Amino acid sequence: MFDDFINEKVADKKEKTQYRTRVVKQSLFQRADTLFFSGNDYLGLANHPAVVGAFAGAAKTYGVGSTASPMLVGYHEPHHALEEAVAEFLGFPRAVIFSCGYMANLGVLSALCGRHDTIFLDRIGHASSIDAVKLSGAKLKRYRHASVEHLADCIQGVSKRRLIVTEGVFGMDGDIAPVPELSALAKETSSGLLVDDAHGFGIIGDGGRGVLSHYSLPADSVDVYLATFGKAFGSYGAFAAGSEVMIDGLVQLARPYMFTTAMPPAIPASVLAGLRVLKEEPWRHSALTDVIAYFSKGAKERKLPILPSITPIQVFMVGESVDAEEAGKRLSALGILVSVIRPPTVPNKTSRLRISLNVSHAHDDLDRLLDALQSLGIRYDAP
Numbered sequence: 001m002f003d004d005f006i007n008e009k010v011a012d013k014k015e016k017t018q019y020r021t022r023v024v025k026q027s028l029f030q031r032a033d034t035l036f037f038s039g040n041d042y043l044g045l046a047n048h049p050a051v052v053g054a055f056a057g058a059a060k061t062y063g064v065g066s067t068a069s070p071m072l073v074g075y076h077e078p079h080h081a082l083e084e085a086v087a088e089f090l091g092f093p094r095a096v097i098f099s100c101g102y103m104a105n106l107g108v109l110s111a112l113c114g115r116h117d118t119i120f121l122d123r124i125g126h127a128s129s130i131d132a133v134k135l136s137g138a139k140l141k142r143y144r145h146a147s148v149e150h151l152a153d154c155i156q157g158v159s160k161r162r163l164i165v166t167e168g169v170f171g172m173d174g175d176i177a178p179v180p181e182l183s184a185l186a187k188e189t190s191s192g193l194l195v196d197d198a199h200g201f202g203i204i205g206d207g208g209r210g211v212l213s214h215y216s217l218p219a220d221s222v223d224v225y226l227a228t229f230g231k232a233f234g235s236y237g238a239f240a241a242g243s244e245v246m247i248d249g250l251v252q253l254a255r256p257y258m259f260t261t262a263m264p265p266a267i268p269a270s271v272l273a274g275l276r277v278l279k280e281e282p283w284r285h286s287a288l289t290d291v292i293a294y295f296s297k298g299a300k301e302r303k304l305p306i307l308p309s310i311t312p313i314q315v316f317m318v319g320e321s322v323d324a325e326e327a328g329k330r331l332s333a334l335g336i337l338v339s340v341i342r343p344p345t346v347p348n349k350t351s352r353l354r355i356s357l358n359v360s361h362a363h364d365d366l367d368r369l370l371d372a373l374q375s376l377g378i379r380y381d382a383p
């Protein structure tokens with residue numbers, strides 16, 4: 001019954017070079033000298049012995065599953081301990097853990113906004129925010145990327161409740177949102193502000209405290225600070241942090257929190273271990289800073305079309321999807337794995353190679369990557 005419908009949709013994706021294939025990760029490492037510049041494990045915590053040990057230990061203690069929704073009997077000691085630890089780490093009164101970042105966005109936006117409200121979303125905001133707006137029923141207005149002026153124009157004349165949603169570190173561009181100005185505008189216009197710092201939490205700011213710390217902003221600069229454990233913490237899951245009233249409200253109102261099985265307790269246990277590692281091994285942040293600086297300097301010297309970024313997300317602009325796909329294949333043949341990002345993840349004609357740097361990259365690895373990128377001979381003209 002659905003075959004014609006599906007075939008048509010999939011054919012359209014193929015025609016637009018947007019058809020995606022999944023590859024079993026291990027099979028990517030066909031060469032012994034393969035270099036991996038993909039994924040989001042920026043600090044190398046996914047395989048850290050203390051993190052893996054905490055995960056295994058908690059699975060032994062609590063079993064592999066939480067066995068229920070957090071509202072019933074799925075909320076275990078590690079969930080509670082992680083909520084407290086995250087709130088304390090960031091200086092928020094309270095936090096609540098969601099199963100993943102996608103669901104955290106769905107939960108928060110649908111809890112806070114309804115069809116009479118308007119959500120203002122950065123033009124390159126994550127798909128989970130867009131889908132969350134749909135679930136909430138609120139009106140969606142997109143403002144130009146990181147443009148506080150354009151956002152102010154968009155807000156004018158919108159009289160009902162308003163929520164501004166931005167990423168902290170933008171996952172597909174690697175730049176950092178102008179949070180101080182966004183926060184000032186939110187306060188001036190009595191709008192709410194949600195910062196999704198999926199890629200900044202654990203990475204930027206003092207000891208990895210994220211984008212608010214990066215700008216020395218207090219916790220109450222935002223209404224909700226949301227971030228994930230699946231990136232810098234190498235694990236899985238997400239949280240929202242805010243005032244007592246906000247977090248209690250989310251627990252009561254966020255259906256994607258309530259009506260799903262709580263994450264396995266081993267996951268929050270692994271993130272708690274990751275938080276300890278961040279404090280005990282500050283060299284991880286300095287090593288990452290060195291990797292980023294070395295790569296940026298090499299890219300500048302070689303005049304590569306890399307977007308400005310001080311984060312581990314470095315973006316090599318290509319343009320057309322088909323060219324980005326070809327560039328990814330050529331790098332892969334050289335034993336270098338990067339992520340090829342195409343529409344609809346990014347706007348048309350801005351297909352790119354997303355290079356994810358991490359603490360384990362040595363200068364030699366970075367030189368190999370930089371030389372390979374240069375050998376592509378790509379000149380990018382912004383649309």
Ligand SMILES: Cc1ncc(COP(=O)(O)O)c(C=O)c1O
Nearest residue numbers: 100101102126128171198228230
């Ligand atoms: C900005 C942003 N928000 C939310 C998510 C979703 O997080 P998760 O992978 O935990 O569902 C991502 C992940 O790609 C992201 O980049």
